[in-house]
Amino acid sequence: MSTDPAYDRTAELRALDATLAGVRGLVASGVTHVPRIFRLPDPAEQRLRAQEQPPSAATIPVIDLGGDRAAVVDAIGRAAAEWGFFQVTGQGVPEEAMAAAVAAVRAFHEAGGGEGSDKARLYSREPGKAV
Template sequence: MEVTSSKYDRKTELKAFDDSKAGVKGLVDAGLAKIPRIFIHEQNKIINNHHPIGNSPSCDDSSFSTPVISLKGIVSGEEDASQRRQVIDQVRHACEKWGFFQVVDHGVPVHVLEEMIDGIRRFHEQDQVVKEEIYSRDYAKKVYYNTNFDLYQAPAANWRDTLSCVMAPRAPDLGELPSVCRDVVIDYSEKVKALGVALFELLSQALGLNPNHLKELGCAEGLVLFGHYYPTCPEPELTMGTSQHTDSSFLTVLLQDQIGGLQVLHENQWVDVTPIHGALVINLGDMSQATNLK
């Protein structure tokens, strides 16, 4: 029986879902044919655009594509002065015009990226009794798993589960990290921290500052890893895996699989970020844009 609007109790449904500790994956495993109402986004916006913002259209123009920058030699410090100036100019342009860019030759081996994706998948596809041991909304914890950090505040929930790990400046105890992906989470995090330092040096120079300026401000000290998982949805036209948002951090490094689905807003149009094997997507966060870095 369909629940009428007058009898719909959203808070009760949210709490029941949260208390199950099964996440979205649990709904799929239960053979759900229709998604709970808490996941339904405004239908007219979903139909008009996969990632709506006002009336902004999606863009299929191939001339609109996120910049791709090679960091060959940059992370290892083996580049020459001319090459570094070129990369700095590319980073400056990408930040000014897009706020996003992809990097290749970034020093994180492709096999580590692939193992990271596999490790996150292994975690989320474990038996529920294993995962629920770390299910939590206590954000003071360094390692936890849940569905939608803003589950009780957002107008509609997104169709995803997330493993969250605070890896720096103080890493969690080894025993806190899930054994099914512990080794690769540590390896990937160490390599991404090195990449972050290189990127903050480039960003500092792109601003006309000393290469160490952002590092000295402490921008490269923190690292939080979010391992999102998007199980198959029985009614994908009604919900979203990730709704429109901005990231509040100084810098976000995104690892997406080859399926794609990520879009960025550019000149009031949503542009697909085409997956490149071995590439990482860099998102200039709100803090970088809003802070007077000088």
């Protein structure tokens, strides 16, 4: 991240939050550059990260919960430690229910975020309030 002592990322995030427009609002406003809060760390820091060896295949781990319990637990631990996320299959949730959940999440994130909306009511950067 930035080493500029004058840069206040938290203040910039709060200013974005105060617009209630989010990234969609930034795009609609015609921004001509990526705001600093969304930029990657400086190149020196990226070079250090590049020296760490990532997993050989750029494929999201897929874990089938229908397998042997010990193997599933081990696979979850590895995926969480190495990737930070993974896809779960074999959990027994009907395809229709998963599709409905994805559609609801997409609709929520694509909806306007003005004051009084579900989005504004639920969203917070405060760790104790975050959804």
